[in-house]
């Protein structure tokens with residue numbers, strides 16, 4: 121394990137550092153640290169505006185979300201092992217020829233990812249608060265505790281999606297069963313106690329009233345989830361040969377209204393056959409957002425009318441923009457490089473596939489508006505969500521081209537993204553709070569989005585595509 | 589036009605590494621041209637440059653009359669390419685992949701042509717299997733079919749015989765030798781010298797990005813030399829230089 125683990129860490133480093141230089145990669149955690157450090161000084165201000173404890177709720181929700189977004193190992197496990205990924209783990213693939221079990225390699229891979237995410241996101245963030253504690257007057261114990269509970273929040277998100285995604289890889293029926301059981305559990309918890317179920321999130325409980333017993337209990341629960349996931353993971357052995365019906369040509373004909381029908385057909389087949397449509401929608405979209413809804417609604421009384429829905433629509437838009445990574449992750453540029461397909465053509469095609477996927481967030485926000493009794497805000501909320509999503513994806517495309525998953529770790533890229541997207545989010549949160557139909561003004565985002573797309577096409581055609 | 593490829597002072601550097609270093613090279617129409625060199629000498633980089641997959645850091649090249657920087661897509665429309673390591677897309681079947689290539693290249697009868705390739709390279713039984721489940725050899729066959737399906741006037745192949753068993757190697761060698769007889773051109777890279785001597789009409793030797801030699805294979809016979817010996821002596825000299 122140590123040997124393979126070390127090599128996988130090195131490989132991860134190499135992939136990122138060859139694409140944009142070691143310094144930019146190494147500065148990434150430093151930047152997260154800086155954000156948290158400076159954020160700590162704003163705390164007294166924010167705390168004055170928000171009810172006590174609500175900021176803690178939001179920060180924990182964020183780390184839970186991060187865990188959700190990276191936990192789908194069950195879904196991607198076999199892709200990684202068979203090197204089908206764009207930014208493939210070459211090592212996980214080649215290690216298959218070593219006398220090691222597939223499960224062992226897989227676990228090593230998962231642990232490597234967890235360690236990377238921990239040191240790139242969770243630790244620097246928690247550490248920023250710790251370092252700021254002498255200046256901000258927040259007691260050191262509180263900041264240390266925050267690091268622990270944020271780590272737990274991250275791991276809860278990760279392990280939940282890890283186990284659900286491994287169950288999903290085995291049997292879809294079992295997954296639906298698990299989702300229903302979980303829903304009923306949290307639902308009845310809410311019904312019996314009459315409280316928002318998000319308040320029962322173990323890391324939050326721990327943060328508000330610490331005890332060693334509950335810490336140990338939380339850790340034990342996480343370990344159990346992790347071990348169960350590992351046991352449930354079923355390596356798919358190469359050589360399981362299945363015949364598949366030819367769907368490419370019929371699909372291409374049906375997609376003739378797309379700018380590049382064959383490219384779109386290939387994307388849709390990739391999404392369908394890799395199990396991403398259902399899997400990713402569930403694990404990277406629906407489950408995270410439903411859970412976040414409960415956290416956000418804790419703050420409900422402090423929003424202006426419809427404010428909760430609009431805030432949620434913006435957040436959904438940002439998450440929806442990451443659907444761009446669904447259509448880029450199964451593809452390297454390699455196979456296109458032998459064809460008369462330019463990078464800009466491929467980007468255009470990926471963005472149009474992305475546009476089709478936006479039916480999911482649109483339907484989702486519409487459903488949330490109706491279910492929460494805020495139907496009058498339905499249209500503005502959907503418009504706001506889609507405008508934010510297209511704007512955020514245009515920035516993503518401009519900054520990262522066809523490699524969003526790798527290039528986010530470039531500090532320059534992340535800072536630019538945070539600024540460009542952050543400004544817009546701030547403006548449109550404020551605007552949408554002003555009244556029911558003000559959110560409709562977000563359609564103006566079409567203009568900067570188109571500009572970013574146009575500039576992205578020009579920019580990425582002049583950059584060599586790295587093939588990993 | 590008798591010159592299919594004309595490179596002039598073509599260079600590509602990665603940081604400190606000069607992967608291709610001021611190479612001036614020409615390939616005539618109808619040649620079966622072998623680019624030889626040890627591992628890491630710049631062969632793959634050279635093929636990527638000539639097919640407009642990467643941009644040169646110096647010099648220029650014209651392929652089929654088109655400039656590699658100004659019209660890379662035009663070049664890729666006309667040539668066939670088999671890259672060194674690339675595999676066909678995981679989630680398409682062999683048939684679907686060739687249909688995909690046919691659709692992108694706008695070949696009306698791609699499906700019929702694909703069938704011919706399944707017969708020729710003997711993998712008809714695998715045609716409805718997803719590429720991720722194919723063996724390395726079968727994937728390479730598919731990459732071969734992909735490069736030739738539009739009958740290009742020029743094909744560039746990076747290490748053509750890797751992953752093939754001896755029977756397939758023979759078949760491929762025969763196919764390539766036959767292909768150039770109709771006035772079309774093949775450009776291959778290889779570090780297997782015997783293969784080059786056996787099938788190539790012309791060859792060039794690359795070492796650490798620099799071109800050490802370029803000329804017809806027949807000239808060697810006149811000088812009563814064999815390619816492996818000639819190659820080794822040149823590369824050893826290059827090492828001392």
Ligand SMILES: Nc1ncnc2c1ncn2[C@@H]1O[C@H](COP(=O)(O)OP(=O)(O)O)[C@@H](O)[C@H]1O
Pocket residue numbers: 602605606607625626627628629630631632633634
């Ligand atoms: N994308 C790249 N980044 C950095 N170095 C590269 C890259 N591609 C090739 N090289 C370097 O260029 C040199 C030539 O490589 P290559 O063209 O692959 O050689 P060959 O195909 O003859 O084995 C090697 O030293 C290789 O490490």
Ligand SMILES: [Mg+2]
Pocket residue numbers: 628631632633672746
């Ligand atoms: Mg090579």
